[in-house]
Amino acid sequence: MSTLRFKALETLPFKDFRRDNSVEVPVKLSELFCQNVFSEETMREYLTKEAFQSIMDAVKKGTKIQRHIADQVAVAMKDWAMSKGVTHYTHWFQPLTGTTAEKHDSFFTPIEGGRAIERFSGNLLIQQEPDASSFPNGGIRNTFEARGYTAWDPTSPAFIMGTTLCIPSIFISYTGETLDYKAPLLRALNAVDEAATSVMQYFDKNVTKVTPTLGWEQEYFLVDSALYQSRPDLVLTGKTLLGHSPAKGQQLDDHYFGSIPTRVMNFMKELEIECMKLGIPVTTRHNEVAPNQFELAPMFEEVNVAVDHNSLLMDIMARVAHKHHFHILFHEKPFAGVNGSGKHNNWSLATDTGENLLSPGKNPKKNLQFLTFFVNTIKAVHEYADLLRASIASASNDHRLGANEAPPAIISVFIGSQLFSVLEELEKVTNGKLSPEEKTELKLNVVGKIPEILLDNTDRNRTSPFAFTGNKFEIRAVGSSANCAESMTVMNTIAAKQLNDFKKEVDALIEGGLKKDEAIFNVLREYIKQSKNIMFEGDGYSDDWAKEAKKRGLNNLKTTPEALKQEMDKKFLDLYEEMGIFNHREVEARNEIKLEKYSTVIDIEARVLSDIARNHIIPSALNYQNRLIENVKGLKDIFGDKEFKPLAKEQMSLITSISENVSKIKLGVEDLIKAREAAKSISDSQKQAEAYCNKVKPLFEGIREASDNLEMMVDDELWPLTKYREMLFTK
């Protein structure tokens, strides 16, 4: 009997400790909210008026915090944290590894006379120099000049994890290049604030700040931790590289929104308590479509805070899952044949006067305002679709895109048939000045109808990568393991650029003698015409769409290397430079990091697959084959040469099939090793990633197929790998 799988399964017959991890939840979760956050309320309590005001100004207006104020804030943070049992602090940041990073330092400071005190200063709060030479930097820093530093981001509140005070920070090199996800995001948020605030002057002069908002939806799988440990592919790559589909998967749709299993519920409850304490406003939990797949979503928040909260959440989820003897899978496609996991990013723009700019208002003016931001967003996606595609590209997301309710790689915008008709009406607006009749017609029958239309906007299209959902756009293409900062940086940068262009064009028409509204209608009309190609209402999976998209000139960048190649287009490099997000070197470095990561991920998968196929699958198959051979020999002994043949027919055929599949695996692995070696020796990162994508990865399929065939032949008792049905249906 193969040991690991069966030992893991033996722990299951639902030992009490796995089930009885019940969690007490207070009746009012709100009472826990922000308990471990240096929130506005806590700051009011711990800071002087001057220091409090200074932080608020930094958050709202981006003003600098003076050194003496930082000292006060540091002491206040330390006092607050120590009152909660905290001993250490860390700059908490998001390097380009895709996970979060922290290096803890103690408040403990020895002083003269053999004594010691707890100390924290403004200098330490503002800036730290972690010896961070091992983080990906795409050649920006060499190890011999490995200086990078982390700098406090006061726009995201500090929080406590365990006994550590975590200070959200950005990570940059000494020469000023960004080395993390957050620094460029903050730049993009700033750019869209300026651009949108300036456009808002047409509609409401009271608006002085526009803040983009993000509501992410986190999908994930839970697998029993013992079963997880028994699958080397899950442990090393986050996904199963082998495994026959179980007879029952998600065909009956009986998991989606079904009653949540008790053990999972306990995990969710504990997770929600932790989220509440950390100020992550989670509100929604449910079973997702695939067996053992779930989702969690919070209220939307300002993008910067929402991004931090998602990164923090992923960390906490893994810890809490562990306590409940689960392992959490964030991989976009851990199991073939069932739904993968996304992290849909719901994006909108909010003003400091309390308006959502992607929500129509009570009067025609407000609706024109809505249309302005709506059409500009579509135009931005039209202009920069490939950049958006690149921002969601990863080896793991490649497995997910294009099937099972995840969008295809072709970027398009879905707005629903009714809004589509409104845009078609607007396309007919007269060029230049509008007659009073046309103005009234537009006001009453086109723009004026929008709120009604949206009330009934029930259209949903799960095959769309970018869908309007009534008062926000949902970027459905983002993968579950991604840091949302990357797509949010692109989204806000392209929106900013588009709104800047819009402002210039409208101003030029106004200067040419048109009234403001006329100018806006004129520019929007042109934008609708120019962006029509990106709008698509149909089935994103159909072959017809792929053909139609090609005709429309939309790219279908199916793989990460293709998407990343496009990212280096001069148009995008110039955009980043113009908007002050990245210089060319930074884009190149990031592109390089992503390519290297892609190649490394495929390389690891190839090695793990070769190992499992050769060292686990083939020996088990041969073991079973030997039993069959014994059986055939036995039959021959008993029945003699003539009679045994018909009796041993099925066994003989199985023996042959096993040999055929074993030989397929063996040859497949040999080819894979050769292809890997060839890819590994390529020095150009783009070419190397292409080799891994086109030469290495395709070899996985044959090996998997042969192994999955064997899984159906070999005695279950001898099969070494925990099966899909065991991982997906253990609750």
Ligand SMILES: NC(=O)CC[C@H](N)C(=O)O
């Ligand atoms: N119901 C859903 O929205 C499923 C979404 C799907 N899991 C994805 O990969 O995006």
